[in-house]
Amino acid sequence: MASRSKNRRNIPLIVYCSRTDNTKRVAEAMAGSLAAELVSIEQFKDHQLRGRSLVGLGSGVYWLRLERRMVDLVARIPAGCRVFIFSTSGWRGRALVTFYQSELVKKLAQHHIEVIGRWHCPGHDRQPLFKWLQISRGRPNEDDIANARAFAASLKSA
């Protein structure tokens, strides 16, 4: 077990929550760029955090919040591990995005975990109540995915 944890040091882990696949597409692009292991929040097991030096946490926004389980897992991130976060949401706007990510950012700060990057893009809102509004339809698009790849690549030197 010890040697497996040691081997993980150089392999980033990305945990994502995605109900309608927008964040999943972004997470896959980032994982490709970083040669990271990728796991959904449903499949995630705490032991996968062991030995990591870099973890990415990504989620869609659901009723004004990121996925609760994503926020909760912060308490299990090993000391010294650095984190980047990413999200997608129907509604845009810098202040709104800051608000959506704030709960997770606060929890990371409480646990003295260094955040080395934050990323966000719009994601087509398929929630039945708002579907007719076509909020952020077509997003993430090719540019968003390219941007996600570039963001992840920039973390290699962070």
Ligand SMILES: Cc1cc2nc3c(=O)[nH]c(=O)nc-3n(C[C@H](O)[C@H](O)[C@H](O)COP(=O)(O)O)c2cc1C
């Ligand atoms: C149940 C539900 C609730 C949502 N609530 C919000 C919200 O409060 N604010 C917002 O900007 N977008 C909201 N959205 C839109 C999603 O955040 C957006 O489509 C996001 O890209 C979904 O990511 P996913 O496809 O990875 O699940 C909601 C979508 C769903 C399905």
